[in-house]
Amino acid sequence: MLRLFAIMTAAAFLFGCQQSPADAQLNERSREEVGEIVRAYILENPEVIEEALIELQRRAQAREMENVYSAIERNVAAIYGDERDPRFGGDEPDVTIVEFMDYKCSYCRVANEWVTDVNERYGDRVQFIFKEYPILGPDSLEASRAALAALNQGPEIYELFHRSMINASGPLPADRIDQLAALAGVDVAQMRTDMEDEAIMAHILDVRALGQALEVSGTPFFIVDGTVVAGANSLALEEALQRALRG
Known part of the structure; x- marks a missing residue:
């Protein structure tokens, strides 16, 4: 050369x-x-x-x-400050991790193993913010609407339902979503009612617009304390997390 x-x-x-x-x-x-x-x-x-x-x-x-x-610099408030977004972890974390995810995405299921592990290892030191980003068809949208409706019943209920759906392989038609919701302790009838709230769809559309602004073309898409990691790359995610923890 x-x-x-x-x-x-x-x-x-x-x-x-x-x-x-x-x-x-x-x-x-x-x-x-x-x-x-x-x-x-x-x-x-x-x-x-x-x-x-x-x-x-x-x-x-x-x-x-x-x-x-x-x-990212132009959209900090929308990324980290949207109070409608579901969150796991402490209210005053050392590190904040944002994930754009889709319940039908098999790579999101793989990445969730790392998410769960980090949550168990670091507890309140790390906060996860989930951006419901359904891009894989009607089932994805239905699942995100259901998850955000379940959030109205409490963050603990959302967390159980979220983990249940993200770990579920295969299609997510309405009846299966209801089954997973019931197993997670969700009041399914109330969830279905809340799913019709226009505010839920408005939230999803706002996240979609944010994702487009950030050029998020696939899921999962992570922002680890400001560092972008696209895909289910657990090694890159862990390296970014450790850098952030060292601070």
Whole structure:
């Protein structure tokens, strides 16, 4: 890659200067010669194309992350200060973790193992804020509406119901949601009534708008004390958590 860089640098130097008409023919010949050198090098070392593509991808991802972190700075109040959002953990935590999640997302189910483990290890030192972000169809929306309706019956009831649904594999039709709710101690009839409250759908739409502003294209999506971790990457999540705890 360094050799190719040297070749391209030489070419740029040669053709970046102002040309006089008298030099045009000579420079055209030189251009052809350098082009042949570069072509021959690439044919002998085709891996440089892959390296260049990887570097382009890395730079694109870096630009995307810059955009995400800028969006986080602009939306701090909505991320951390929305009192409608369900929360686990202490009211004055050392670390706050935000998760955009969908009950039908299998990766959210995997990530929940880490969430549960952190909750058991650190208790009130860590607070989780859950952003109900149903993006996987009507069942997802139904489940989120049910969860937020159950929150009206108390945070403990929500927590049990949340864990029950996030750990459930397969479809989540209405009758199954009701069964899981009943097992979690939810008053199902009251939940169904509360699900019709326009405020619940307004909350979900606000979270959706926030997710779009943060370019959240999939779940789970974590913000660990300001550090973004996309996906069920427990190693990256744990590293971010430990950095935050060291503070």
